[in-house]
Amino acid sequence: MSNLPPQHASEGLSLADQVAHELRExxxxxxxxxxxxxVEADLVNRYNASRNTVREALHQLGREGLATYVRNKGVMVRRLGVAEVRDLFLVRRTLxxxxxxxxxxxxEYQSDRxxxxxxxxELARDREDWQAFGTHSLRFHQHIVGLLRSPLLDAFFTNIAAQMRLVFAVAPDEENFQRPWLERDHEIHDLLAAGHRQAAAEGMNRYLDDSEHALLDLLSHPTRA
Structure with missing residues (x-):
């Protein structure tokens, strides 16, 4: 059974919202x-929640594009295609x-994050844990969006990050796909820290262009390493 983070109760989230949050994370x-x-029954036991609560959480994930109902199989984590990836990167560039x-x-606190x-x-790279590597890279980009200082956009981008994580799974060789981005994340941070916003924005634009092209290529050639 998962323990839901206690801070969410203080934020006034319903139990269904908390279950959806855990699944999104x-x-x-x-x-x-x-x-x-x-599986509904598994989630009921995991979160010690009612079936109605779990169903509401799954409906929420469905509205967010993270889950879908498949006939004869039930609710499943969604697979994203070319159109969805292009839309995700449109949103990412905008934000x-x-x-x-x-x-x-x-x-200082923004830089520290x-x-x-x-x-x-870097630690995940040293452990060759490329799954964790991809997650921490997404956290970096969540902190970029955090510069807008908008709780609504932070919440919205959490969903974008979750959808991006699903897209990463198409890479048959996560190391080759994930490794190049770390240096570029560091470069963008250093430019921001030095006050070079225009150069940082240009670097981010190239980063997102290259990432989009790489993922679209993987979706078009799913067996390519």
Whole structure:
């Protein structure tokens, strides 16, 4: 059984919201992958929640594009295709580049959060844990969006990060796909820390272009390493 984070109760979230949050975090963490079944009875036991609560949480994930109902199989973690990937990167460019261009000088706590995500990715790389590596890279980009200082956009981008994590799973060789991004995350942070917002935005735009092209190529050639 999972213990739901106590802070969510203080934030006034319903139990269904908390279950949905946990499932979303499991997706971002790479513990739930595309095509995995979300079995209602298992989730009832895991969260000590009613069937109605679990159903409401699954409906919420469905509305967010993270789960889908498959006939004769039930609710499953969603598989994303080319159109969805292109849309995800449209959203990412809109939010991440605007966050960089509109940001004020990077505060120490903002820099620390980004560096913590980069350091965690480095440790995951050293352990050759590429699943965790991808998760920490997404955390870095969540901190980029956090520069907008909008709780609504932070919550929205959490869903975008979860969908991106599902797309990462198409890579047959996670090491080759994930490894190149760490240095570029570090470069974007360093440019921001130095106050070079335009250069950081240009670096982010190239980063997102290259990442989108790589993922679209993998979707078009799923057996390519």
């Amino acid at each position: 499991d997706i971002i963490g790479g513990r739930l992958l595309s095509g995995m079944a979300l 991440e580049i605007q966050a960089i261009l509109g940001s004020k000088p990077l505060r 980004m560096l913590d995500a980069i350091e965690a990715a």
